[in-house]
Amino acid sequence: MKLTLATSLAALAVLGCSAPPPQEAEPGATGPQARMEQVVSSSSGMVGGVHPRQIIALFGARLRDGVTDRELVGYRRVFGFGDRDGDGRHSMKEYVDEGVYMTRQARQGIFNAADSDDDGFVTRDEYVENRIITDEAKRIFERMDADRNGRLTSEELVGSGILKDENLSAAVFHALDANGNGELILPEYLRTWGRWARN
Ligand SMILES: [Ca+2]
Ligand SMILES: [Ca+2]
Ligand SMILES: [Ca+2]
DSSP states (O other), X not given: OOXXXXXXXXXXXXXXXXXXXXXXXXXXXXXXXXXXXXXHHHHTOOBTTBOHHHHHHHTTOOGGGXXXXXXXXXXXXXHHHHOTTOSSEEEHIIIIISOOSSOHHHHHHHHHXXXXXXXXXXXXXXXXXXXXXXXXXXXXXXXXXXXXXXXXXXXXXXXXXXXXXXXXXXXXXXXXXXXXXXXXXXXXXXXXXXXXXXX
């Protein structure tokens, strides 16, 4: 079943889950090798002459500063639901194998993105950080997705006027469009955005 983005996000919000819609998970984005490639590409630095962290600030991202205490409490509570053995971290077994929302592949992608120290576990702080980054990034994506079809085109990004500079907008779109097909879907966008936010 193909859900609309709005429907999926609404469902995910109900589930307290930060995951992208299942049909949009892309292969090849998980595992140590993908992670290494991500590190290498992010180390190349600037996008359109601007530091990635500055780019997401230009998009209006506030990261931790944009989150209320109440939201933090909610994120921690949701983390606790998944931490079945109560050891303060999600194991691969708890989150990926025993998770029930989305596809296994989508859960694996989220787990890898959240595990920022790459030790095979997602601590509560890692989980909360990932929720802060991705929930905000999704709201920004939705604002730019003028026709609300869950796919962001370069025209939509430039047309949103969020980045004042059109050349920068084009460079940013190019950097986000990892598979080069001329449109961004959420998991694709979030992978690069997540790296920029942790940069
Ligand atoms: Ca970890
Ligand atoms: Ca669109
Ligand atoms: Ca694309």
